[in-house]
Amino acid sequence: RRRGYPEAVFCEGKSPAHLRAIATALLERHGGDPAPDVPRTLFTRADAERAQAVLDVLPDALHEPEARLLAWPPTPPEPTGGLVVVACAGTSDLPVAREAELTARFLGRRTELVVDVGVAGLHRILARTETLRAAAAVIVVAGMDGALPGVVAGLVSAPVVAVPTSVGYGAAFEGLAPLLTMLNACAPGVGVVNIDNGYGGGHLAAQIAAPRRD
Amino acid sequence: RRRGYPEAVFCEGKSPAHLRAIATALLERHGGDPAPDVPRTLFTRADAERAQAVLDVLPDALHEPEARLLAWPPTPPEPTGGLVVVACAGTSDLPVAREAELTARFLGRRTELVVDVGVAGLHRILARTETLRAAAAVIVVAGMDGALPGVVAGLVSAPVVAVPTSVGYGAAFEGLAPLLTMLNACAPGVGVVNIDNGYGGGHLAAQIAAPRRD
Amino acid sequence: RRRGYPEAVFCEGKSPAHLRAIATALLERHGGDPAPDVPRTLFTRADAERAQAVLDVLPDALHEPEARLLAWPPTPPEPTGGLVVVACAGTSDLPVAREAELTARFLGRRTELVVDVGVAGLHRILARTETLRAAAAVIVVAGMDGALPGVVAGLVSAPVVAVPTSVGYGAAFEGLAPLLTMLNACAPGVGVVNIDNGYGGGHLAAQIAAPRRD
Amino acid sequence: RRRGYPEAVFCEGKSPAHLRAIATALLERHGGDPAPDVPRTLFTRADAERAQAVLDVLPDALHEPEARLLAWPPTPPEPTGGLVVVACAGTSDLPVAREAELTARFLGRRTELVVDVGVAGLHRILARTETLRAAAAVIVVAGMDGALPGVVAGLVSAPVVAVPTSVGYGAAFEGLAPLLTMLNACAPGVGVVNIDNGYGGGHLAAQIAAPRRD
Amino acid sequence: RRRGYPEAVFCEGKSPAHLRAIATALLERHGGDPAPDVPRTLFTRADAERAQAVLDVLPDALHEPEARLLAWPPTPPEPTGGLVVVACAGTSDLPVAREAELTARFLGRRTELVVDVGVAGLHRILARTETLRAAAAVIVVAGMDGALPGVVAGLVSAPVVAVPTSVGYGAAFEGLAPLLTMLNACAPGVGVVNIDNGYGGGHLAAQIAAPRRD
Amino acid sequence: RRRGYPEAVFCEGKSPAHLRAIATALLERHGGDPAPDVPRTLFTRADAERAQAVLDVLPDALHEPEARLLAWPPTPPEPTGGLVVVACAGTSDLPVAREAELTARFLGRRTELVVDVGVAGLHRILARTETLRAAAAVIVVAGMDGALPGVVAGLVSAPVVAVPTSVGYGAAFEGLAPLLTMLNACAPGVGVVNIDNGYGGGHLAAQIAAPRRD
Amino acid sequence: RRRGYPEAVFCEGKSPAHLRAIATALLERHGGDPAPDVPRTLFTRADAERAQAVLDVLPDALHEPEARLLAWPPTPPEPTGGLVVVACAGTSDLPVAREAELTARFLGRRTELVVDVGVAGLHRILARTETLRAAAAVIVVAGMDGALPGVVAGLVSAPVVAVPTSVGYGAAFEGLAPLLTMLNACAPGVGVVNIDNGYGGGHLAAQIAAPRRD
Amino acid sequence: RRRGYPEAVFCEGKSPAHLRAIATALLERHGGDPAPDVPRTLFTRADAERAQAVLDVLPDALHEPEARLLAWPPTPPEPTGGLVVVACAGTSDLPVAREAELTARFLGRRTELVVDVGVAGLHRILARTETLRAAAAVIVVAGMDGALPGVVAGLVSAPVVAVPTSVGYGAAFEGLAPLLTMLNACAPGVGVVNIDNGYGGGHLAAQIAAPRRD
Ligand SMILES: Nc1ncnc2c1ncn2[C@@H]1O[C@H](COP(=O)(O)O)[C@@H](O)[C@H]1O
Ligand SMILES: Nc1ncnc2c1ncn2[C@@H]1O[C@H](COP(=O)(O)O)[C@@H](O)[C@H]1O
Numbered sequence A, B, C, D, E, F, G, H: 001r002r003r004g005y006p007e008a009v010f011c012e013g014k015s016p017a018h019l020r021a022i023a024t025a026l027l028e029r030h031g032g033d034p035a036p037d038v039p040r041t042l043f044t045r046a047d048a049e050r051a052q053a054v055l056d057v058l059p060d061a062l063h064e065p066e067a068r069l070l071a072w073p074p075t076p077p078e079p080t081g082g083l084v085v086v087a088c089a090g091t092s093d094l095p096v097a098r099e100a101e102l103t104a105r106f107l108g109r110r111t112e113l114v115v116d117v118g119v120a121g122l123h124r125i126l127a128r129t130e131t132l133r134a135a136a137a138v139i140v141v142a143g144m145d146g147a148l149p150g151v152v153a154g155l156v157s158a159p160v161v162a163v164p165t166s167v168g169y170g171a172a173f174e175g176l177a178p179l180l181t182m183l184n185a186c187a188p189g190v191g192v193v194n195i196d197n198g199y200g201g202g203h204l205a206a207q208i209a210a211p212r213r214d
């Protein structure tokens, strides 16, 4: 792949049959016992039925149902570069947060997950300051008011990748509210990706934290 | 006035001549040396020209140009009820914050103003926790990401009146972004008023903090 | 809980298994026969399946299916502070109105429900003026044109908490229309919460009507 | 004119020179002392400069600066059909209300104007019930929350023509808020026209109240 | 009923049990063989299940499944006033058009339905000019581009009631596109109601075409 | 120029000095008496001040103030291909219609302008059917309800290029209403360009009507 | 059909019974073995159930499930005019792209499909330049960022018909994002149709590429 | 400053007097001949009048009028970390692009500016591939269709910071169109900041390209 990163297959619009075909092509290219340096392929946004289609062909693939993600070969590459920390406020945002974390890990970064840090309880965020400051890139996932990335950006000097989610109701307008909040974050240093785009957030953070030779 | 609160004249759509007529009617009703219990009248959103029109007739009116507000008779009533604290992040939100504070004061509350407390610098907010907790109602004024009311609501048990402002640019969409943020605040206890509606925020907070006989 | 109010579990994004785990943790913390001063926990926006998951573990929990709410321990605390009146126009808004009322009651307020008072029949609202004026805080729940809170705010001097609902169709735009109406209410003294946010409206009103020591 | 009603010239996008040419054509067609049954021409949304351009050519034209309207020949036709009542809450909506009233009158209806009847003070509307019920069509003009037409429609059995205005600020979104309110009016019998479209509202009401031979 | 028109029960948010209760109350009030002058009750937006609930109690009610409407007693009153013509472009808009027509008929008007008259085939509209001009009120129902009401308003001098529908896809945005088109109709004399609001359109047209004593 | 068409300079964001520099570069490249086959350059959206800046350097440039357009060398190329007809309803849309027409002419097409053909007066459009049918491409420019392109597309079999304009007010929302109408046109064969984009509409029509060798 | 093109039946809002009736009418008009010059009828947006309804009556109809399209008689007319090329980035946009291609073919054009040419891999588009330049009209179908039509328009001098799709999630807002992108395409020569409107795109391109006699 | 980066003063909402006070405070803190390691202060979004206010007090400040930016002390720090490349399509986006570049430089990065690389002329972008690939972070500034960042992200493996601008008209909706395009960019590795936020884009890129010790 041109830019040195794993290929990702977006499963949402594809039929199980189509996904089985993609998986079969992978299997044929690399064989059932692929070399350790075979590039990883990610299958993102795979519901149970689509995940099963991939597993039919690649039974040893890693499958994280909560993150709706599969990876094959199933082990991430040896990590290089800086640490990627993923933070979110609660269980509702976890699927997107985990998708981001796994993506960053399969792009070759060490990752750490920090949950239960909402802006309505500042002490919980402040208690995790050290972890957040250890990161080369912080991914912050938030729905509803989307205020967390701006607060985190005020605490760290590393770039913050903000991922708005569609969690919430009413005037959250399917993620529009947190998206706007993040674009207007008072602290500089926040880059925003699409609503619910855990994959994109993980990818960008992995690029930011990549080993560099300036 | 039916509900026991001062009358407010919204100056924005009115001509200077019209405002002079309103001021003259007031003067004629109460005389040039009004009794101390004469109900106060507020003139809101008065630009320089409109303020001058009011002052032409009522030269002793209180005029706060930054808040675009006039009051006559110029002294607020003796305060009763609980304290109203008004908080905002910086100088850009001050006109609306001051409009809110003065309105609450002229409705009969003690008020205190807390500025320079943005979410990108949590220590500044935390340093003011005691003041915030002393309030019977907290008004939080914020533009851009509008994250401050939710953070404050997490710190106090009194109701928070959130006033979004049109401060910001681009995806702040003239105050839409902070409005949505506030409606989606993660902490409960936040009631939102219209964008830039310092008058409405001050009025609501004064009602909340009014003396009560349950 | 930090601010002295019950904890609320938002059930919508959570699996039944997850809710059973939360309920089990509660049971383990307080035992099957909890002391009278055990803080109440609310489970909000629980559909039939999620409600059953909670009841599996806490069979004596209060369950109000219309309001999609459960509470445990099942009795509200002894009421203190002022009266909270909840008003709405008809049966369609009742689920949100009841959610608001129960929340206020479990936060420790006396509550009263006033239904069938739409703006298209003013005599019905006017007939309830006395009840509305007895409140320390009035919650007004309305969909479609959302005009009721402004009308009520013109009748009472207590604060009005306005809860827009997604009831309606077409240009109601899932609650956007009543939300905007309420933010633009002609009478001051209206604080708005998120669309369909009965819990938030009840919480805010309970805070407003809380016993106070100014 | 095809449908039997006066021609209207929308002045907003036209240059004074262009308007002078239109006025001159009128003058040439009907002469300086036109017959009583000459069809009236309305010039709508004419600011001072454009009004003067028309008056340069037709000095005896009726000019109502507040309504930004001119009419020539300057007297309305002898009224026929039913009464058109125009209602609004205050001075800010008067320009649109007057534009509506004058349009209806120049289309041949008797008209009456009812001002200062906002929803925040129901007694004022109720005090005018008799006048409202005398109408064959009621035009209700309102900005901000736009709640008045629905309230009036609940009081009368004649059709209500609702004209939203751009009066207000913030979440009024240049008239979007009252427009949506009116489209969602709880009482049936409300037909809505464009924001600030006093001319259109007056025209529709005049058609509704036209003499009829069923 | 206060304004002399039938009551309408909006079925969409109501349970079958609730509708059976409403129907039973009706039956008890008027008996199984109601007098000819008993006021009609309409049940609008009733899907199959809800319609059956009404029919369980009132088996002789008129049921028009396409219009999702029931009426009881099942015969409309003797028509008075002017003719109401309902026009639409095709089969997709028929449910709303029929709901409008039946509402107008049960409010006591003669009605006529004109279908298959889209703006992309002007000759078909022009061929129906005579019928359209016979109306005291024309209801025009249209989705997608919503251009038909403006074209019809240019052909007739009676008022046009425009009903936008959610028919269409993509940039029709659930009826927003035709709604805006109708509000901006080039010809005056168009009053707009809510998207898909056939009931409201029929009601307004019936009021416009009501017998009048000026 | 790569694709064989004239270069266009969008003047709106450029300073007069910058435009003089661009004009000077042109003059230097082609000399003051350019060969007949020198490619034409268009200056679009030039207000008076910017137009003067171009004329300072290229005094013989064609300048059409109404269309805010300049062209140099000032004569269009010898026309080839099919006829481009530009249609609009009235004077307000003329600047955009003329910009479209001149662009098409300077791209080498014969053009014809048809004005005063609104949908509220069908006979006027029908009277021009022959001209419209002679076109290889029809450009239809319309603001407000934007209904004209769909009506024209129903009359001709050539492609229709629809140009929405910001003409109108209120719910026209700066051209959004006609834009949506055109995208939802009932007749197929309509391609839409940006609001007020006369240049783009003229360019596309010229490409459609270009001489072709299939 | 008036304009010489096949009739299209939009199946989405129609019942299977209704479609069977339409198909039966066709069969009766042309017989089971129609003459070669019988005009083709297209059935668009037919899901499995609706397609089967058509096939019940016209078993020899062409059915392309992916494009949700049927055609009868099943063979396209002999091609005339120029080539229509349809381009899209990937499998998700294929249903719309195929609908466009088949429509153009049944309107009488030669067509070619170019897939897998996204803007994130320029070499793939550039590799197809020759094909794109052979077209008399290019249809570009794209969701998400919708950037492809502008890139293609920069490569060819033929008109580009841009079809936005609802492919994507979050801030793609059901196709709004690519729609806006296409309306703002930097290269001139792009005409936009409705979101997911493959039929409309194919129709317009077929008209553009039609044989012409200037 | 907490995070080691220069302070920035947002001038837009501040009065000249206020800015002079800020500048005076700086001067007093650091003296007229500040030490080389004094932290730089940026004044962003300063129009001519506000820039002059700063220069009145700090006459040796760097002032870039096009970027509306001032810096004091006027020389950037010695660069460290990786290269930041700023790319944009043309002169209209230059003010924002230069603001981004200068911000990155004053945060301590080497920078390079690449202009005139629009997506409608791919060869120009491709010709700059080497420069783009030399960057540790690429800032791409674009208005109108906002397609450039996605194209660039497909060419480089470094992170892309996308800055939408309000350049354009009509359906660009003040920058909304390019903002949505960028959030939906097909290539991963794009982080988006607020519309016209050159300062934020420069800041984020400087953080990404900062020297790192993993
Ligand atoms: N700044 C303001 N924002 C919102 N409402 C206001 C404001 N000032 C006054 N009002 C309300 O507007 C009413 C007066 O409006 P008017 O009669 O137009 O001056 C007062 O009774 C207030 O309720
Ligand atoms: N289809 C409808 N669309 C809009 N309003 C309706 C409709 N049907 C009934 N209504 C209105 O809703 C009221 C009854 O509401 P409800 O009490 O909820 O059944 C009636 O008085 C009507 O004014």
Ligand SMILES: Nc1ncnc2c1ncn2[C@@H]1O[C@H](COP(=O)(O)O)[C@@H](O)[C@H]1O
Pocket (backbone or CB within 6 Å): F007, F008, F009, F010, F011, F044, F045, F197, F199, F200, G186, G187, G188, H090, H091, H092
């Ligand atoms: N009025 C216009 N509207 C839209 N695009 C235009 C307009 N005029 C010129 N353009 C395009 O903008 C490009 C030139 O932009 P610029 O280099 O900023 O002058 C031209 O190649 C045209 O494609």
Ligand SMILES: Nc1ncnc2c1ncn2[C@@H]1O[C@H](COP(=O)(O)O)[C@@H](O)[C@H]1O
Pocket (backbone or CB within 6 Å): A186, A187, A188, B090, B091, B092, H007, H008, H009, H010, H011, H044, H045, H197, H198, H199, H200
């Ligand atoms: N052009 C800008 N756009 C967005 N944020 C900015 C800009 N300039 C400064 N800021 C931020 O605004 C803060 C200063 O705001 P203020 O105190 O109002 O001057 C700085 O700390 C920056 O983070």
Ligand SMILES: [Mg+2]
Pocket (backbone or CB within 6 Å): A152, A153, A154, A155, A156, A157, A158, A187, A188, A189, H003
């Ligand atoms: Mg930071």
Ligand SMILES: [Mg+2]
Pocket (backbone or CB within 6 Å): B152, B153, B154, B155, B156, B157, B158, B187, B188, B189, C003
């Ligand atoms: Mg709190």
Ligand SMILES: [Mg+2]
Pocket (backbone or CB within 6 Å): B003, C152, C153, C154, C155, C156, C157, C158, C187, C188, C189
């Ligand atoms: Mg009140």
Ligand SMILES: [Mg+2]
Pocket (backbone or CB within 6 Å): D152, D153, D154, D155, D156, D157, D158, D187, D188, D189, E003
């Ligand atoms: Mg009524």
Ligand SMILES: [Mg+2]
Pocket (backbone or CB within 6 Å): D003, E152, E153, E154, E155, E156, E157, E158, E187, E188, E189
């Ligand atoms: Mg008419």
Ligand SMILES: [Mg+2]
Pocket (backbone or CB within 6 Å): F152, F153, F154, F155, F156, F157, F158, F187, F188, F189, G003
């Ligand atoms: Mg056509």
Ligand SMILES: [Mg+2]
Pocket (backbone or CB within 6 Å): F003, G152, G153, G154, G155, G156, G157, G158, G187, G188, G189
């Ligand atoms: Mg091209």
Ligand SMILES: [Mg+2]
Pocket (backbone or CB within 6 Å): A003, H152, H153, H154, H155, H156, H157, H158, H187, H188, H189
């Ligand atoms: Mg890349």
